[in-house]
Amino acid sequence: MTAGTVSVGAAHAVRLEAVRKVYGSGATAVTALDGVSVGIRRGGFTAVMGPSGSGKSTFLHCAAGLDRPTAGRVLLGDTDLAGLSENALTELRRRRIGFVFQAYNLLPSLTVRQNITLPSRFAGTSPDERWLREVAARVGIADRLDHRPAELSGGQQQRVAIARALVTRPELLMADEPTGALDTRTGQQVLALLRDLVDTTGQTVLMVTHDPVAASYAHSVLFLADGRLAGELAAPTPALVVERLTRLGEW
Structure with a gap:
Protein backbone atom coordinates (compact mmCIF):
# COMPACT_ATOMS: atom_id res chain seq x y z
CA MET A 1 0.00 0.00 0.00
CA THR A 2 1.55 3.30 -1.06
CA ALA A 3 1.66 6.10 1.45
CA GLY A 4 -0.67 8.95 0.59
CA THR A 5 -3.12 6.91 -1.48
CA VAL A 6 -6.84 6.81 -0.79
CA SER A 7 -6.53 3.40 0.85
CA VAL A 8 -3.97 4.70 3.33
CA GLY A 9 -6.19 7.68 4.04
CA ALA A 10 -9.01 5.28 4.83
CA ALA A 11 -6.83 3.33 7.27
CA HIS A 12 -5.18 6.26 9.00
CA ALA A 13 -6.62 9.41 10.49
CA VAL A 14 -3.24 11.10 10.17
CA ARG A 15 0.06 10.00 8.70
CA LEU A 16 3.59 11.39 8.96
CA GLU A 17 5.92 10.54 6.07
CA ALA A 18 9.67 11.00 6.59
CA VAL A 19 8.95 14.05 8.76
CA ARG A 20 11.97 16.03 9.86
CA LYS A 21 11.73 19.16 12.00
CA VAL A 22 14.73 21.35 12.74
CA TYR A 23 14.62 24.46 14.90
CA GLY A 24 17.28 27.12 14.38
CA SER A 25 20.22 26.88 12.01
CA GLY A 26 23.95 26.34 11.94
CA ALA A 27 25.69 25.35 15.14
CA THR A 28 22.59 26.07 17.24
CA ALA A 29 20.22 23.94 15.14
CA VAL A 30 18.15 21.41 17.08
CA THR A 31 16.61 18.41 15.32
CA ALA A 32 13.32 17.69 17.10
CA LEU A 33 12.08 15.04 14.65
CA ASP A 34 14.39 13.04 12.42
CA GLY A 35 12.71 11.13 9.59
CA VAL A 36 9.57 9.95 11.38
CA SER A 37 7.15 7.86 9.30
CA VAL A 38 4.05 6.49 11.00
CA GLY A 39 0.29 6.27 10.59
CA ILE A 40 -2.23 6.82 13.38
CA ARG A 41 -4.97 4.24 12.94
CA ARG A 42 -8.46 5.58 12.40
CA GLY A 43 -10.82 4.66 15.24
CA GLY A 44 -7.98 3.85 17.64
CA PHE A 45 -6.48 5.31 20.81
CA THR A 58 6.78 18.46 18.08
CA PHE A 59 5.22 15.22 16.84
CA LEU A 60 1.81 16.36 18.05
CA HIS A 61 2.22 19.88 16.66
CA CYS A 62 3.28 18.62 13.22
CA ALA A 63 0.47 16.06 13.13
CA ALA A 64 -2.05 18.81 13.96
CA GLY A 65 -0.70 21.28 11.43
CA LEU A 66 0.34 23.64 14.24
CA ASP A 67 3.94 23.42 13.05
CA ARG A 68 5.24 22.81 9.52
CA PRO A 69 7.89 20.11 8.99
CA THR A 70 11.31 21.09 7.68
CA ALA A 71 11.07 18.08 5.37
CA GLY A 72 8.60 15.28 4.72
CA ARG A 73 4.84 15.61 4.75
CA VAL A 74 1.79 15.17 6.96
CA LEU A 75 -1.56 13.90 5.70
CA LEU A 76 -4.83 14.30 7.59
CA GLY A 77 -6.87 11.60 5.89
CA ASP A 78 -6.01 12.30 2.25
CA THR A 79 -5.27 16.02 2.77
CA ASP A 80 -1.60 16.97 2.42
CA LEU A 81 -1.14 19.77 4.95
CA ALA A 82 1.94 21.12 3.15
CA GLY A 83 -0.18 22.55 0.36
CA LEU A 84 -2.42 24.61 2.65
CA SER A 85 -2.11 28.29 3.51
CA GLU A 86 -2.12 29.38 7.15
CA ASN A 87 -5.78 30.41 6.84
CA ALA A 88 -6.68 27.06 5.31
CA LEU A 89 -4.78 25.24 8.08
CA THR A 90 -6.66 27.22 10.71
CA GLU A 91 -9.98 26.30 9.09
CA LEU A 92 -8.94 22.64 8.83
CA ARG A 93 -8.02 22.47 12.51
CA ARG A 94 -11.29 24.13 13.47
CA ARG A 95 -13.39 21.64 11.47
CA ARG A 96 -11.44 18.40 11.60
CA ILE A 97 -9.30 18.31 14.77
CA GLY A 98 -10.27 18.61 18.43
CA PHE A 99 -7.73 19.59 21.09
CA VAL A 100 -7.56 18.77 24.81
CA PHE A 101 -4.68 20.12 26.89
CA GLN A 102 -3.45 19.84 30.48
CA ALA A 103 -4.89 23.32 31.10
CA TYR A 104 -8.63 23.29 30.58
CA ASN A 105 -8.61 26.69 28.78
CA LEU A 106 -12.20 27.47 29.75
CA LEU A 107 -13.46 31.04 29.83
CA PRO A 108 -14.61 31.72 33.42
CA SER A 109 -17.26 34.26 32.42
CA LEU A 110 -19.07 31.78 30.17
CA THR A 111 -21.33 28.90 31.12
CA VAL A 112 -20.42 25.31 30.35
CA ARG A 113 -22.77 25.37 27.36
CA GLN A 114 -21.16 28.55 26.03
CA ASN A 115 -17.66 27.15 26.49
CA ILE A 116 -18.56 23.95 24.64
CA THR A 117 -20.08 25.83 21.71
CA LEU A 118 -17.17 28.27 21.28
CA PRO A 119 -15.80 26.43 18.20
CA SER A 120 -19.18 26.81 16.46
CA ARG A 121 -19.35 30.48 17.38
CA PHE A 122 -15.85 31.10 16.04
CA ALA A 123 -16.84 29.33 12.82
CA GLY A 124 -19.94 31.51 12.53
CA THR A 125 -22.32 28.55 12.67
CA SER A 126 -25.15 27.63 15.01
CA PRO A 127 -24.38 24.73 17.35
CA ASP A 128 -26.30 21.51 16.84
CA GLU A 129 -28.33 21.41 20.06
CA ARG A 130 -29.10 17.70 19.76
CA HIS A 147 -22.90 26.25 35.52
CA ARG A 148 -19.72 28.28 35.23
CA PRO A 149 -16.24 26.70 35.36
CA ALA A 150 -15.56 27.94 38.91
CA GLU A 151 -18.51 25.84 40.09
CA LEU A 152 -16.97 22.62 38.72
CA SER A 153 -14.26 20.28 39.94
CA GLY A 154 -11.05 19.87 37.95
CA GLY A 155 -12.28 16.60 36.48
CA GLN A 156 -15.57 18.18 35.44
CA GLN A 157 -13.73 21.08 33.81
CA GLN A 158 -11.62 18.65 31.79
CA ARG A 159 -14.81 16.88 30.72
CA VAL A 160 -16.09 20.25 29.47
CA ALA A 161 -12.85 20.66 27.51
CA ILE A 162 -13.34 17.21 25.99
CA ALA A 163 -16.94 18.05 25.08
CA ARG A 164 -15.74 21.27 23.42
CA ALA A 165 -13.21 19.24 21.41
CA LEU A 166 -15.91 16.78 20.30
CA VAL A 167 -18.71 19.21 19.44
CA THR A 168 -17.40 19.76 15.89
CA ARG A 169 -17.36 15.98 15.27
CA PRO A 170 -13.58 15.98 14.61
CA GLU A 171 -11.82 13.26 12.66
CA LEU A 172 -9.03 13.35 15.22
CA LEU A 173 -8.91 14.30 18.89
CA MET A 174 -5.45 15.30 20.12
CA ALA A 175 -4.74 15.27 23.84
CA ASP A 176 -1.54 16.72 25.32
CA GLU A 177 -1.05 15.46 28.90
CA PRO A 178 -4.82 15.69 29.47
CA THR A 179 -4.65 14.40 33.06
CA GLY A 180 -1.53 16.28 34.16
CA ALA A 181 -3.50 18.68 36.38
CA LEU A 182 -5.78 16.05 37.89
CA ASP A 183 -5.46 13.76 40.89
CA THR A 184 -4.93 10.07 40.19
CA ARG A 185 -8.55 8.93 40.61
CA THR A 186 -10.03 11.77 38.55
CA GLY A 187 -7.34 11.37 35.90
CA GLN A 188 -8.19 7.71 35.49
CA GLN A 189 -11.87 8.59 35.11
CA VAL A 190 -11.01 11.00 32.30
CA LEU A 191 -8.78 8.39 30.61
CA ALA A 192 -11.54 5.78 30.88
CA LEU A 193 -13.88 8.30 29.25
CA LEU A 194 -11.48 8.82 26.33
CA ARG A 195 -11.11 5.07 25.86
CA ASP A 196 -14.88 4.62 25.99
CA LEU A 197 -15.37 7.32 23.34
CA VAL A 198 -12.98 5.44 21.07
CA ASP A 199 -14.54 2.04 21.70
CA THR A 200 -18.19 3.12 21.42
CA THR A 201 -18.13 5.91 18.82
CA GLY A 202 -15.06 5.16 16.71
CA GLN A 203 -13.43 8.47 17.67
CA THR A 204 -9.69 8.61 16.93
CA VAL A 205 -7.53 9.83 19.83
CA LEU A 206 -3.82 10.70 19.76
CA MET A 207 -2.43 11.42 23.24
CA VAL A 208 0.98 12.57 24.41
CA THR A 209 1.75 11.49 27.97
CA HIS A 210 4.65 10.78 30.30
CA ASP A 211 2.53 8.52 32.55
CA PRO A 212 2.69 4.73 31.98
CA VAL A 213 -0.72 4.30 33.64
CA ALA A 214 -2.27 6.86 31.29
CA ALA A 215 -0.63 5.15 28.31
CA SER A 216 -2.13 1.81 29.36
CA TYR A 217 -5.60 3.10 28.46
CA ALA A 218 -4.54 3.33 24.79
CA HIS A 219 -4.73 0.55 22.21
CA SER A 220 -1.08 1.11 21.37
CA VAL A 221 1.89 3.23 22.41
CA LEU A 222 4.44 4.84 20.08
CA PHE A 223 7.85 5.50 21.61
CA LEU A 224 10.13 8.34 20.55
CA ALA A 225 13.81 8.76 21.39
CA ASP A 226 16.06 11.52 20.07
CA GLY A 227 13.43 12.55 17.54
CA ARG A 228 13.09 9.10 16.01
CA LEU A 229 10.56 6.30 16.37
CA ALA A 230 11.86 3.79 18.88
CA GLY A 231 9.17 1.15 18.66
CA GLU A 232 5.50 0.48 19.26
CA LEU A 233 3.69 -1.50 21.94
CA ALA A 234 0.25 -3.00 21.39
CA ALA A 235 -2.14 -3.77 24.26
CA PRO A 236 0.00 -1.86 26.76
CA THR A 237 0.01 -2.36 30.52
CA PRO A 238 1.79 0.00 32.94
CA ALA A 239 4.47 -2.62 33.62
CA LEU A 240 5.12 -3.25 29.93
CA VAL A 241 5.31 0.48 29.23
CA VAL A 242 7.80 1.05 32.05
CA GLU A 243 9.90 -1.90 30.88
CA ARG A 244 9.97 -0.54 27.31
CA LEU A 245 10.84 2.97 28.49
CA THR A 246 13.84 1.67 30.41
CA ARG A 247 15.16 0.09 27.20
CA LEU A 248 14.71 3.05 24.86
CA GLY A 249 18.45 3.65 24.83
CA GLU A 250 18.93 0.24 23.19
CA TRP A 251 16.61 0.83 20.23
Missing part, protein backbone atom coordinates in the same frame (compact mmCIF):
# COMPACT_ATOMS: atom_id res chain seq x y z
CA THR A 46 -2.74 5.91 20.36
CA ALA A 47 -0.40 7.22 23.03
CA VAL A 48 2.99 8.82 22.33
CA MET A 49 5.73 8.50 24.94
CA GLY A 50 9.42 9.23 25.33
CA PRO A 51 11.86 11.05 27.58
CA SER A 52 12.01 14.82 27.78
CA GLY A 53 13.36 16.20 24.51
CA SER A 54 12.41 13.10 22.51
CA GLY A 55 10.13 15.07 20.18
CA LYS A 56 6.69 14.23 21.60
CA SER A 57 5.28 17.76 21.51
CA TRP A 131 -25.43 16.81 19.28
CA LEU A 132 -24.42 19.17 22.09
CA ARG A 133 -26.69 17.36 24.52
CA GLU A 134 -25.48 13.97 23.33
CA VAL A 135 -21.85 14.97 23.79
CA ALA A 136 -22.57 16.48 27.22
CA ALA A 137 -24.31 13.27 28.26
CA ARG A 138 -21.46 11.10 26.98
CA VAL A 139 -18.85 12.99 29.00
CA GLY A 140 -21.04 13.16 32.09
CA ILE A 141 -21.82 16.88 32.36
CA ALA A 142 -25.40 17.03 31.03
CA ASP A 143 -26.57 18.47 34.35
CA ARG A 144 -23.85 21.14 34.41
CA LEU A 145 -24.54 23.04 31.18
CA ASP A 146 -25.71 26.20 32.94
Whole structure:
Protein backbone atom coordinates (compact mmCIF):
# COMPACT_ATOMS: atom_id res chain seq x y z
CA MET A 1 0.00 0.00 0.00
CA THR A 2 1.55 3.30 -1.06
CA ALA A 3 1.66 6.10 1.45
CA GLY A 4 -0.67 8.95 0.59
CA THR A 5 -3.12 6.91 -1.48
CA VAL A 6 -6.84 6.81 -0.79
CA SER A 7 -6.53 3.40 0.85
CA VAL A 8 -3.97 4.70 3.33
CA GLY A 9 -6.19 7.68 4.04
CA ALA A 10 -9.01 5.28 4.83
CA ALA A 11 -6.83 3.33 7.27
CA HIS A 12 -5.18 6.26 9.00
CA ALA A 13 -6.62 9.41 10.49
CA VAL A 14 -3.24 11.10 10.17
CA ARG A 15 0.06 10.00 8.70
CA LEU A 16 3.59 11.39 8.96
CA GLU A 17 5.92 10.54 6.07
CA ALA A 18 9.67 11.00 6.59
CA VAL A 19 8.95 14.05 8.76
CA ARG A 20 11.97 16.03 9.86
CA LYS A 21 11.73 19.16 12.00
CA VAL A 22 14.73 21.35 12.74
CA TYR A 23 14.62 24.46 14.90
CA GLY A 24 17.28 27.12 14.38
CA SER A 25 20.22 26.88 12.01
CA GLY A 26 23.95 26.34 11.94
CA ALA A 27 25.69 25.35 15.14
CA THR A 28 22.59 26.07 17.24
CA ALA A 29 20.22 23.94 15.14
CA VAL A 30 18.15 21.41 17.08
CA THR A 31 16.61 18.41 15.32
CA ALA A 32 13.32 17.69 17.10
CA LEU A 33 12.08 15.04 14.65
CA ASP A 34 14.39 13.04 12.42
CA GLY A 35 12.71 11.13 9.59
CA VAL A 36 9.57 9.95 11.38
CA SER A 37 7.15 7.86 9.30
CA VAL A 38 4.05 6.49 11.00
CA GLY A 39 0.29 6.27 10.59
CA ILE A 40 -2.23 6.82 13.38
CA ARG A 41 -4.97 4.24 12.94
CA ARG A 42 -8.46 5.58 12.40
CA GLY A 43 -10.82 4.66 15.24
CA GLY A 44 -7.98 3.85 17.64
CA PHE A 45 -6.48 5.31 20.81
CA THR A 46 -2.74 5.91 20.36
CA ALA A 47 -0.40 7.22 23.03
CA VAL A 48 2.99 8.82 22.33
CA MET A 49 5.73 8.50 24.94
CA GLY A 50 9.42 9.23 25.33
CA PRO A 51 11.86 11.05 27.58
CA SER A 52 12.01 14.82 27.78
CA GLY A 53 13.36 16.20 24.51
CA SER A 54 12.41 13.10 22.51
CA GLY A 55 10.13 15.07 20.18
CA LYS A 56 6.69 14.23 21.60
CA SER A 57 5.28 17.76 21.51
CA THR A 58 6.78 18.46 18.08
CA PHE A 59 5.22 15.22 16.84
CA LEU A 60 1.81 16.36 18.05
CA HIS A 61 2.22 19.88 16.66
CA CYS A 62 3.28 18.62 13.22
CA ALA A 63 0.47 16.06 13.13
CA ALA A 64 -2.05 18.81 13.96
CA GLY A 65 -0.70 21.28 11.43
CA LEU A 66 0.34 23.64 14.24
CA ASP A 67 3.94 23.42 13.05
CA ARG A 68 5.24 22.81 9.52
CA PRO A 69 7.89 20.11 8.99
CA THR A 70 11.31 21.09 7.68
CA ALA A 71 11.07 18.08 5.37
CA GLY A 72 8.60 15.28 4.72
CA ARG A 73 4.84 15.61 4.75
CA VAL A 74 1.79 15.17 6.96
CA LEU A 75 -1.56 13.90 5.70
CA LEU A 76 -4.83 14.30 7.59
CA GLY A 77 -6.87 11.60 5.89
CA ASP A 78 -6.01 12.30 2.25
CA THR A 79 -5.27 16.02 2.77
CA ASP A 80 -1.60 16.97 2.42
CA LEU A 81 -1.14 19.77 4.95
CA ALA A 82 1.94 21.12 3.15
CA GLY A 83 -0.18 22.55 0.36
CA LEU A 84 -2.42 24.61 2.65
CA SER A 85 -2.11 28.29 3.51
CA GLU A 86 -2.12 29.38 7.15
CA ASN A 87 -5.78 30.41 6.84
CA ALA A 88 -6.68 27.06 5.31
CA LEU A 89 -4.78 25.24 8.08
CA THR A 90 -6.66 27.22 10.71
CA GLU A 91 -9.98 26.30 9.09
CA LEU A 92 -8.94 22.64 8.83
CA ARG A 93 -8.02 22.47 12.51
CA ARG A 94 -11.29 24.13 13.47
CA ARG A 95 -13.39 21.64 11.47
CA ARG A 96 -11.44 18.40 11.60
CA ILE A 97 -9.30 18.31 14.77
CA GLY A 98 -10.27 18.61 18.43
CA PHE A 99 -7.73 19.59 21.09
CA VAL A 100 -7.56 18.77 24.81
CA PHE A 101 -4.68 20.12 26.89
CA GLN A 102 -3.45 19.84 30.48
CA ALA A 103 -4.89 23.32 31.10
CA TYR A 104 -8.63 23.29 30.58
CA ASN A 105 -8.61 26.69 28.78
CA LEU A 106 -12.20 27.47 29.75
CA LEU A 107 -13.46 31.04 29.83
CA PRO A 108 -14.61 31.72 33.42
CA SER A 109 -17.26 34.26 32.42
CA LEU A 110 -19.07 31.78 30.17
CA THR A 111 -21.33 28.90 31.12
CA VAL A 112 -20.42 25.31 30.35
CA ARG A 113 -22.77 25.37 27.36
CA GLN A 114 -21.16 28.55 26.03
CA ASN A 115 -17.66 27.15 26.49
CA ILE A 116 -18.56 23.95 24.64
CA THR A 117 -20.08 25.83 21.71
CA LEU A 118 -17.17 28.27 21.28
CA PRO A 119 -15.80 26.43 18.20
CA SER A 120 -19.18 26.81 16.46
CA ARG A 121 -19.35 30.48 17.38
CA PHE A 122 -15.85 31.10 16.04
CA ALA A 123 -16.84 29.33 12.82
CA GLY A 124 -19.94 31.51 12.53
CA THR A 125 -22.32 28.55 12.67
CA SER A 126 -25.15 27.63 15.01
CA PRO A 127 -24.38 24.73 17.35
CA ASP A 128 -26.30 21.51 16.84
CA GLU A 129 -28.33 21.41 20.06
CA ARG A 130 -29.10 17.70 19.76
CA TRP A 131 -25.43 16.81 19.28
CA LEU A 132 -24.42 19.17 22.09
CA ARG A 133 -26.69 17.36 24.52
CA GLU A 134 -25.48 13.97 23.33
CA VAL A 135 -21.85 14.97 23.79
CA ALA A 136 -22.57 16.48 27.22
CA ALA A 137 -24.31 13.27 28.26
CA ARG A 138 -21.46 11.10 26.98
CA VAL A 139 -18.85 12.99 29.00
CA GLY A 140 -21.04 13.16 32.09
CA ILE A 141 -21.82 16.88 32.36
CA ALA A 142 -25.40 17.03 31.03
CA ASP A 143 -26.57 18.47 34.35
CA ARG A 144 -23.85 21.14 34.41
CA LEU A 145 -24.54 23.04 31.18
CA ASP A 146 -25.71 26.20 32.94
CA HIS A 147 -22.90 26.25 35.52
CA ARG A 148 -19.72 28.28 35.23
CA PRO A 149 -16.24 26.70 35.36
CA ALA A 150 -15.56 27.94 38.91
CA GLU A 151 -18.51 25.84 40.09
CA LEU A 152 -16.97 22.62 38.72
CA SER A 153 -14.26 20.28 39.94
CA GLY A 154 -11.05 19.87 37.95
CA GLY A 155 -12.28 16.60 36.48
CA GLN A 156 -15.57 18.18 35.44
CA GLN A 157 -13.73 21.08 33.81
CA GLN A 158 -11.62 18.65 31.79
CA ARG A 159 -14.81 16.88 30.72
CA VAL A 160 -16.09 20.25 29.47
CA ALA A 161 -12.85 20.66 27.51
CA ILE A 162 -13.34 17.21 25.99
CA ALA A 163 -16.94 18.05 25.08
CA ARG A 164 -15.74 21.27 23.42
CA ALA A 165 -13.21 19.24 21.41
CA LEU A 166 -15.91 16.78 20.30
CA VAL A 167 -18.71 19.21 19.44
CA THR A 168 -17.40 19.76 15.89
CA ARG A 169 -17.36 15.98 15.27
CA PRO A 170 -13.58 15.98 14.61
CA GLU A 171 -11.82 13.26 12.66
CA LEU A 172 -9.03 13.35 15.22
CA LEU A 173 -8.91 14.30 18.89
CA MET A 174 -5.45 15.30 20.12
CA ALA A 175 -4.74 15.27 23.84
CA ASP A 176 -1.54 16.72 25.32
CA GLU A 177 -1.05 15.46 28.90
CA PRO A 178 -4.82 15.69 29.47
CA THR A 179 -4.65 14.40 33.06
CA GLY A 180 -1.53 16.28 34.16
CA ALA A 181 -3.50 18.68 36.38
CA LEU A 182 -5.78 16.05 37.89
CA ASP A 183 -5.46 13.76 40.89
CA THR A 184 -4.93 10.07 40.19
CA ARG A 185 -8.55 8.93 40.61
CA THR A 186 -10.03 11.77 38.55
CA GLY A 187 -7.34 11.37 35.90
CA GLN A 188 -8.19 7.71 35.49
CA GLN A 189 -11.87 8.59 35.11
CA VAL A 190 -11.01 11.00 32.30
CA LEU A 191 -8.78 8.39 30.61
CA ALA A 192 -11.54 5.78 30.88
CA LEU A 193 -13.88 8.30 29.25
CA LEU A 194 -11.48 8.82 26.33
CA ARG A 195 -11.11 5.07 25.86
CA ASP A 196 -14.88 4.62 25.99
CA LEU A 197 -15.37 7.32 23.34
CA VAL A 198 -12.98 5.44 21.07
CA ASP A 199 -14.54 2.04 21.70
CA THR A 200 -18.19 3.12 21.42
CA THR A 201 -18.13 5.91 18.82
CA GLY A 202 -15.06 5.16 16.71
CA GLN A 203 -13.43 8.47 17.67
CA THR A 204 -9.69 8.61 16.93
CA VAL A 205 -7.53 9.83 19.83
CA LEU A 206 -3.82 10.70 19.76
CA MET A 207 -2.43 11.42 23.24
CA VAL A 208 0.98 12.57 24.41
CA THR A 209 1.75 11.49 27.97
CA HIS A 210 4.65 10.78 30.30
CA ASP A 211 2.53 8.52 32.55
CA PRO A 212 2.69 4.73 31.98
CA VAL A 213 -0.72 4.30 33.64
CA ALA A 214 -2.27 6.86 31.29
CA ALA A 215 -0.63 5.15 28.31
CA SER A 216 -2.13 1.81 29.36
CA TYR A 217 -5.60 3.10 28.46
CA ALA A 218 -4.54 3.33 24.79
CA HIS A 219 -4.73 0.55 22.21
CA SER A 220 -1.08 1.11 21.37
CA VAL A 221 1.89 3.23 22.41
CA LEU A 222 4.44 4.84 20.08
CA PHE A 223 7.85 5.50 21.61
CA LEU A 224 10.13 8.34 20.55
CA ALA A 225 13.81 8.76 21.39
CA ASP A 226 16.06 11.52 20.07
CA GLY A 227 13.43 12.55 17.54
CA ARG A 228 13.09 9.10 16.01
CA LEU A 229 10.56 6.30 16.37
CA ALA A 230 11.86 3.79 18.88
CA GLY A 231 9.17 1.15 18.66
CA GLU A 232 5.50 0.48 19.26
CA LEU A 233 3.69 -1.50 21.94
CA ALA A 234 0.25 -3.00 21.39
CA ALA A 235 -2.14 -3.77 24.26
CA PRO A 236 0.00 -1.86 26.76
CA THR A 237 0.01 -2.36 30.52
CA PRO A 238 1.79 0.00 32.94
CA ALA A 239 4.47 -2.62 33.62
CA LEU A 240 5.12 -3.25 29.93
CA VAL A 241 5.31 0.48 29.23
CA VAL A 242 7.80 1.05 32.05
CA GLU A 243 9.90 -1.90 30.88
CA ARG A 244 9.97 -0.54 27.31
CA LEU A 245 10.84 2.97 28.49
CA THR A 246 13.84 1.67 30.41
CA ARG A 247 15.16 0.09 27.20
CA LEU A 248 14.71 3.05 24.86
CA GLY A 249 18.45 3.65 24.83
CA GLU A 250 18.93 0.24 23.19
CA TRP A 251 16.61 0.83 20.23
